Structures are given as structure tokens and as C-alpha cells.
Amino acid sequence: MEIEDSNEPHSTLQCRRQLSNGIVLQIDNDGGFICPSKQTFEPIFAPSSNNNRPSSSRRNHNLTIDNLLGQAVIVAARGDTTNAIQILHEVIRQDPRKADGYLQLAEVYEDQDDIIKSFEYRLLGCLVSPKTSANEWDITGDLALAVDRLEDAAACFTKASRVDRKNWTYYEKRIKVYERLGMITEVMKTKLMAAQFVDCEKENFDFEWLQQLITETSNHFYDHADAGRMLYALRIIVQRSKQYGKEYGSQLEALTNSYLESQDYHRTVQCILGFCEGIRAIDDKGNTVYEVLEDYSIKPYPFAAQIIQFEMSDTFPTSMICRLIVCFLSIDMVFPAKLLIDVLLIRPVDTTVIDSYILIAESLLHKNADEEGLTYTHKLLSEAPNLAAVWFLQGCFHHNLKNLDDSLFSYYKTLELQDDHIDARINISSILQFRGDLKAALDILHDYNLDKCTHLPDERLLIQQVDIFKEQKNKKQYACVIRMILVPYFYELLKQQESILIGQKRKKSQFCSSLRRLAYQKIDKSPFKAFVKRLGVATEMSQNVFRSLTSRELFDYTVKLVEALWEEENYTEMFHVLCFAALHKQIPEINFEALEQLLILSSSRSKNFDFAFEIIRSGIKQMVFYTKDLAKLPKATLSIGFVVAQYQNDAILKFFHRVAELNPDNSNFVMLSANASLVTGYYKSALCKYIFLSNLSFFFL
Known part of the structure; x- marks a missing residue:
């Protein structure tokens, strides 16, 4: 499981860079490079492809390329850099996807103290090869810093940290570049990734260093209301605490509860099965359905095999059983949920997590599992008889099974414990209405909100x-x-x-x-x-x-x-x-x-003036262009004038000008157009229309 580097659609990291040889690179939101496919890596020559060549031809071609590379080294060693550059250009022309040509060109330009070209060709060499090492990306990033290409440097260190996720050096350099760019959010995202992946033992970092790093990022994401990354930071502290043998029970409770509240049932299941010990899901062949990976995620998920049994220790938390049941019911894995309900019913009721018990009953009700719901609520009420919510749910199960007398008993028991339970009163009224007792059905709801x-x-x-x-x-x-x-x-x-x-x-x-x-x-x-x-x-x-x-x-x-x-x-x-x-x-x-x-x-x-304008405009259009019934037009123009006095935009002003041009004899439309011109500062246009209206009035007088 990995956090995204960025999900901001307009991140300041996104930029375009034209290299000195004409190639345009773009740095995307994730800190990676994009080279448009229609460009070549050497604009002077047309690139060729050897994908369709026979194997013998490819061997000869590779031998030719190697000979040219060797010749370029010899020529450059003699000091003839001009010919060496020409030879390397020929290498790139013949095989533009081979990194060696770019890297040797970078070395030649570096010997000539042309750091910018050296950086650009080294960057291209790293880009064309999918096997570029983290160290090569790191060197390229250092060169980018030397020529003050901060965005490019950040992208290079990002690539390095993706190749070698456990090396703190690449994250540290990336953080420093982002700090120079003033991109604090990117700094925090990088620190969060470092907290997840860095090999602390190799880097000689202790748990307190990790804790401080995660706390800093959590506070930042809390201040910026980024709930997703706050949860991710919480998951990382749970993961690292488990790796270091530290206590993480309260953090895991908070994490799984947050996932459940956001209805992220799949992630809740993976989190519980990955981090909690003392539980195994078994298939029909006796094999474990999933395996826990190094980062405590589980694989495969969704499960490839059917779960037919759970092996569970007595120390496995009851709260986690409840959450697993709710999740399995919510993602339509009913059989595993019923297996866990059987396990749960054997245990004594844990009143400290009674809300989780109630959530299971509600999930069973939504799944129309009425028989199982009755058994479940009966067990709860036998040990905790003062739970109004459970009595109500038991009444719902009876109600669905048409056991109306039993459901009435449960609903009335609910009201004994909680008199203002409005849902119980509504259900009682429905049963009384069904039985023809209309007065009692109304009385049960009387004076209740x-x-x-x-x-x-x-x-x-x-x-x-x-x-x-x-x-x-x-x-x-x-x-x-x-x-x-x-x-x-x-x-x-x-x-x-x-x-x-x-x-x-x-x-x-x-x-x-x-x-x-x-x-x-x-x-x-x-x-x-x-x-x-x-x-x-x-x-x-x-x-x-x-x-x-x-x-x-x-x-x-x-x-x-x-x-x-x-x-x-x-x-x-x-x-x-x-x-x-x-x-x-x-x-x-x-x-x-x-x-x-x-x-x-x-x-x-x-104050929804945009809607008011649209509905009046639609009515005016209907009157003027279709029905030709202008009796209500003065009232409509008066209404639209009121709306425009409160709210204006370009579409409204254009509408007034257009309708005035189409109906120049209509003084109402001309007046609206004149007012629109006055509002927008077109005083000459407004004055002309006002003069026209005054002359029109004088003519009729």
C-alpha cells in the first residue's frame, strides 16, 4: 500500500522544460517526466526502430553500435571532441532508445564544462532506459541542482526514491528541494513516504525519529483537513509500531473505526487481517486464504478462494470480530460473516463495544437475515437486557417475519427503556393501522417529534x-x-x-x-x-x-x-x-x-438569482418568439429587472442586448439593454439608448 505523491490537479510541480537540443519534457504531478511520443530524442535525425529486424540483423546492429561507442571513447580521449560528438549523434540516430549514447555525450560535455548540456543528455539517458539505477537518478538530480533546475532535481530524486525506497538520502534531498521551492505539502508527502519505506536500522534511526516524522506530517494534514492522508499516517504508525514491537492497539482501533465510519469496508478487512494476530481464514483444502506481506497488507485480495472456516485465538479482540462481521455483510460475503457470528455468540457480550454489536444487528436487518437476526438479538438481550436499540431491532426482525404480537412486545419494551424512540412508535402505529385501530395508531404518535x-x-x-x-x-x-x-x-x-x-x-x-x-x-x-x-x-x-x-x-x-x-x-x-x-x-x-x-x-x-433569471428569460423567449402573446410581457420585464438589479453576469447582459436588437420597437427591452450598458460601464451606448427612449416617448406624446 502506497501513498500517492500528489493528487493536486494544479500542482506547482507541473511544468514544461525545453532542452537545448529542442526536446520538450514535461514534469507531471507525480514528479515524473513525460516526453511526448511524437518527438524524437535527436531532432536532426529521424529515429529508426530495430524491433522488426531478424535476430542476426539485430546482433550485427548492436555490434555496430558498440563499435561506434568504443570509437567515440577513443576519439574523445585524443581530444577530438567534435568528431566524438558526431559519432555519438550517429549512435543516437541509429538507436535512440539506447542510453549509452546519451550518457557518453553527457560525459563529453562535462569535460567541456558545459554543465547544462551534460545534465540534459544525462537526463535523456536516464529516461530512455527502464533499468536506470537510483544512483544514476541521484547523480542527475545533483547536476540539476548545479544548473539551478529545481523542478527537474525534485523529479530526479523522486525517481531515485521510487527505485530504492529504503534509502533516506533520496527523500532528504527531495525534501530540501521542495523546501527551496516553498512546496510544503510536497515536503510533508515526501516525509510520510519516507516514514513508511526507509530502512531505519540501516540508516541508524530509532523509533522516536519515526514517531516525530509521522506526528509532524499528521499535524500538517490535520490543519489542511486532508482526512485521507491523516488516516494513511495513522496506518504507517501502526505498521512501524508493529515492526518495532511497540504497543499499537489504540491506534489500530482508531484506524479501523475510521475506515468503518467512512464505509471503506474492503480496507477495514485488509487492515484487521493484516495487523491483528490470532486469526486465520481457511479454505476447503485446509490452506490459508491469504498471506500477510511485509507491509502487513494481505494478498490476494479480493480472496481467490472461499472461506469455509476461521481459526481464532481467545485473545483476538471482540471489537475486531464485530467490525469484520459488519464489513463482510456490507460487501456481500454473508457466509464468512455467519461463521464469525457463531464465534461471537460463544463469547460473553463485551459491553464496552456495544455499539459494534448493534451495528451487526442493523447490518443483518439490511440483509433481510431475519432468522439470524433473531438468534443474535436474543443472545444480546439475555446478557444485556436494558438495550433499547436491540429491543427495537428484535421487533423489526419479528415484524419482517410477520410475528406481529412478538414485534409489538419488543417495540413496547423499547419504549419502556426509551420513551422518545420515534421509530418504535412509528412501527407500532403501522401495526395498529394494519389491525384497524386507527385511533390508537394516531395516539401513539401524538405530540412526538x-x-x-x-x-x-x-x-x-x-x-x-x-x-x-x-x-x-x-x-x-x-x-x-x-x-x-x-x-x-x-x-x-x-x-x-x-x-x-x-x-x-x-x-x-x-x-x-x-x-x-x-x-x-x-x-x-x-x-x-x-x-x-x-x-x-x-x-x-x-x-x-x-x-x-x-x-x-x-x-x-x-x-x-x-x-x-x-x-x-x-x-x-x-x-x-x-x-x-x-x-x-x-x-x-x-x-x-x-x-x-x-x-x-x-x-x-x-438569493438564487441565476435560477430566477433563467426561468424568467425562458418565459420571455416563449412569449416573444413562439406564442406571440405579449400580455404578460411588462410584468416579466419588471421581474427580470428586479433580478438583474441583484445579480449580473455576461450571459445576462448579452441576452438583453440581443433581445433589444431583435425587438427595437419594444421600449421595455431597450430600457433593459440600456440599464445593462450602464451597469457594465458602456456609458455611450447607454446614453444613446436612453435618448432613443426619450425620443420614442416624445413621439407618442
């Missing part, structure tokens, strides 16, 4: 609650319930994103594809979208979806939510709700004109 629920109550109950909260004038819960009613319908939009964005414009709708894309961009990272997605996914997984609303009813509930948000002055969510409504297949067909006006209002109030 539904904002924290993880799945939706029955739609019929929600519809009943809308009227109840309206009568009680409970505005917060009123809006919350309407949100939940709309979730399943709006969640369909998220599953049909592509068809929504490229769909054809509907007859009653002016919502063209560009507006649909802009609307989707606006809701993309909104809290309302996250709310819809969270509850929509959970409800779909539980297969508890009941949709009975007609298009008209859906529109009415959308308007009710918009009114509630308007009263709360929550204009941003109001705008996002209306974007969802405008993207819906059915809602715009009911009353697009009202929806359009609400969108203009909400986008202006929420």
Missing part, C-alpha cells in the same frame, strides 16, 4: 395527522408531516435522474432541459435532498411504501408545504421543494403557471 425518524409512517396516518396538527396550529409538526408525505414521490426523482435531465419538454411546461439541469444542480447538495434520500432509501428497503395521492393531491400538498415554509421564512427549503415539484412528471401539468410564479418568488428570496 417525527424529525428524527429513520423511516416513514404509513401514508394514511400522515394524512390524518396533517389535519390534526393544522387544528392544533402546530406549525412545525404540520410542515414535518407534509414533508414525509412528499418523500416517496420526490424520491422517485432521485432514482430517475437521467431521464429527468434529458426528457422532452412537456406541452404545458416551459421547463426546458437547461432549466431542469439547473434545478437539479440547485437541489443536488441541499439538506432537503439528503432528507428525501435518507427516508426514501430506508422506506424502500423496508418495502413499506404506500402511495395513494393523485397528481392534484400531490400538487396541493406541495403548495401546503410551500405555504408553511413561507410563514417560517425558510425560503431556501421552499425553493428546493419547488425545484423537486417542477422536476416531477405530473405536478407541472396541474398548474405550471402557479408553479413558475412560486419558483420566481422563492429563488429571488433565497
Whole structure:
């Protein structure tokens, strides 16, 4: 496992370098050289290839090249450098991929004290050979420093450190160059790589030196909010601690927990199996499924053979068993997960990691492993009976298996331990609704905040609650319930994103594809979208979806939510709700004109002026070029004037000028164009248009 040298798309390390012989090299973000394939290494001559020659011809060709190289050495020794250079140019012409010609040219130029050419030909010699040693790259880097080519020097030392990863000297030189360039992030990345690969015993470094190096890089990446490299630094300290025989249990716990929280299940599995002792995965032939490498990664991964058994010592941490089970369930390796669950159930419950136990039960619920989930939760509750979350999950398993009485018992037990457990109340209300006890189903949810629920109550109950909260004038819960009613319908939009964005414009709708894309961009990272997605996914997984609303009813509930948000002055969510409504297949067909006006209002109030401009512009275009119905044009121009007073860009100004040119008799458009010219500083143009408007007004008078 290796950290990337750089992942910055615009790193200052990236540069182009034209050598004195005309060849252009580019240093990429990883500190390596790129030589464009269409160039030759000697622009004076055309390169030739000997790949297609017969073997005897290749032997003769190689012999010729060797003779020329020997002749060049003799001629150069006699002091005839001009002829020696010509001979070496001929060598390069005949075999441009042979490094010896470049390296001898570099030596000739070095003898002539032409350090720049010596460096450039040595650099080319290193580049053309895949077998260039770390020492040769190091020498080339030193030459680059001598001619003050710092970027080239950094790239050379990078190459050297990749060839010989355990040599601290190359990292040290690379760090010093980056420090001279002021590239602190690259310095820290190099130090982190050195901490991982350097042979400390050979370099006579102790563990404290390593610890200080990693701490320094970790602090830097923490300050720059680079979570990925912070985790990598943590992995390196675990790796080095294990190599030195130091204690690393707490760091490994933190590392695996961080991977698990970020849902990086594959890396969590590799980390646990690589670093933890006392566990072996066995295949059907009795062989170990994986081997642990020098850096404590495992190979092969994914596993090439099926795991049929785990051999585990009693000292293997229970927390790691729990994390392995969650990971295996999440990556669809159900059988190994069940093997580990059997091992876990034999052990006494470790209450210090009870959250990990609960996470296993939740994973079993998501996998619809209801029988296994019941067995598992029964074991937990037999030793830790006061866990409300486990009682709730046991109720969910019973519920899925249609054991409604048992599920009600578990849900009520959950409420005894945690009265405000809203998900348990929702599930109880669903069962009571199913049994026809509507009053009890409503009472169980009465006066409880539904904002924290993880799945939706029955739609019929929600519809009943809308009227109840309206009568009680409970505005917060009123809006919350309407949100939940709309979730399943709006969640369909998220599953049909592509068809929504490229769909054809509907007859009653002016919502063209560009507006649909802009609307989707606006809701993309909104809290309302996250709310819809969270509850929509959970409800779909539980297969508890009941949709009975007609298009008209859906529109009415959308308007009710918009009114509630308007009263709360929550204009941003109001705008996002209306974007969802405008993207819906059915809602715009009911009353697009009202929806359009609400969108203009909400986008202006929420300061999404670019969207407000686009929807007004679309309406003006429709009126002027297609319907020719100009009755609403004054109102539209007044609205767009308000938007432009708050927000301008080049596209808006160009639109005003273009529409004024196409409609020179329309004073509204000319006025907008004049105002746009005034805003951008084109005062002469603005003055001419204002004079034109004044003359036009005088003419009509």
C-alpha cells in the first residue's frame, strides 16, 4: 500500500522544460517526466526502430553500435571532441532508445564544462532506459541542482526514491528541494513516504525519529483537513509500531473505526487481517486464504478462494470480530460473516463495544437475515437486557417475519427503556393501522417529534395527522408531516435522474432541459435532498411504501408545504421543494403557471438569482418568439429587472442586448439593454439608448 505523491490537479510541480537540443519534457504531478511520443530524442535525425529486424540483423546492429561507442571513447580521449560528438549523434540516430549514447555525450560535455548540456543528455539517458539505477537518478538530480533546475532535481530524486525506497538520502534531498521551492505539502508527502519505506536500522534511526516524522506530517494534514492522508499516517504508525514491537492497539482501533465510519469496508478487512494476530481464514483444502506481506497488507485480495472456516485465538479482540462481521455483510460475503457470528455468540457480550454489536444487528436487518437476526438479538438481550436499540431491532426482525404480537412486545419494551424512540412508535402505529385501530395508531404518535425518524409512517396516518396538527396550529409538526408525505414521490426523482435531465419538454411546461439541469444542480447538495434520500432509501428497503395521492393531491400538498415554509421564512427549503415539484412528471401539468410564479418568488428570496433569471428569460423567449402573446410581457420585464438589479453576469447582459436588437420597437427591452450598458460601464451606448427612449416617448406624446 502506497501513498500517492500528489493528487493536486494544479500542482506547482507541473511544468514544461525545453532542452537545448529542442526536446520538450514535461514534469507531471507525480514528479515524473513525460516526453511526448511524437518527438524524437535527436531532432536532426529521424529515429529508426530495430524491433522488426531478424535476430542476426539485430546482433550485427548492436555490434555496430558498440563499435561506434568504443570509437567515440577513443576519439574523445585524443581530444577530438567534435568528431566524438558526431559519432555519438550517429549512435543516437541509429538507436535512440539506447542510453549509452546519451550518457557518453553527457560525459563529453562535462569535460567541456558545459554543465547544462551534460545534465540534459544525462537526463535523456536516464529516461530512455527502464533499468536506470537510483544512483544514476541521484547523480542527475545533483547536476540539476548545479544548473539551478529545481523542478527537474525534485523529479530526479523522486525517481531515485521510487527505485530504492529504503534509502533516506533520496527523500532528504527531495525534501530540501521542495523546501527551496516553498512546496510544503510536497515536503510533508515526501516525509510520510519516507516514514513508511526507509530502512531505519540501516540508516541508524530509532523509533522516536519515526514517531516525530509521522506526528509532524499528521499535524500538517490535520490543519489542511486532508482526512485521507491523516488516516494513511495513522496506518504507517501502526505498521512501524508493529515492526518495532511497540504497543499499537489504540491506534489500530482508531484506524479501523475510521475506515468503518467512512464505509471503506474492503480496507477495514485488509487492515484487521493484516495487523491483528490470532486469526486465520481457511479454505476447503485446509490452506490459508491469504498471506500477510511485509507491509502487513494481505494478498490476494479480493480472496481467490472461499472461506469455509476461521481459526481464532481467545485473545483476538471482540471489537475486531464485530467490525469484520459488519464489513463482510456490507460487501456481500454473508457466509464468512455467519461463521464469525457463531464465534461471537460463544463469547460473553463485551459491553464496552456495544455499539459494534448493534451495528451487526442493523447490518443483518439490511440483509433481510431475519432468522439470524433473531438468534443474535436474543443472545444480546439475555446478557444485556436494558438495550433499547436491540429491543427495537428484535421487533423489526419479528415484524419482517410477520410475528406481529412478538414485534409489538419488543417495540413496547423499547419504549419502556426509551420513551422518545420515534421509530418504535412509528412501527407500532403501522401495526395498529394494519389491525384497524386507527385511533390508537394516531395516539401513539401524538405530540412526538417525527424529525428524527429513520423511516416513514404509513401514508394514511400522515394524512390524518396533517389535519390534526393544522387544528392544533402546530406549525412545525404540520410542515414535518407534509414533508414525509412528499418523500416517496420526490424520491422517485432521485432514482430517475437521467431521464429527468434529458426528457422532452412537456406541452404545458416551459421547463426546458437547461432549466431542469439547473434545478437539479440547485437541489443536488441541499439538506432537503439528503432528507428525501435518507427516508426514501430506508422506506424502500423496508418495502413499506404506500402511495395513494393523485397528481392534484400531490400538487396541493406541495403548495401546503410551500405555504408553511413561507410563514417560517425558510425560503431556501421552499425553493428546493419547488425545484423537486417542477422536476416531477405530473405536478407541472396541474398548474405550471402557479408553479413558475412560486419558483420566481422563492429563488429571488433565497438569493438564487441565476435560477430566477433563467426561468424568467425562458418565459420571455416563449412569449416573444413562439406564442406571440405579449400580455404578460411588462410584468416579466419588471421581474427580470428586479433580478438583474441583484445579480449580473455576461450571459445576462448579452441576452438583453440581443433581445433589444431583435425587438427595437419594444421600449421595455431597450430600457433593459440600456440599464445593462450602464451597469457594465458602456456609458455611450447607454446614453444613446436612453435618448432613443426619450425620443420614442416624445413621439407618442
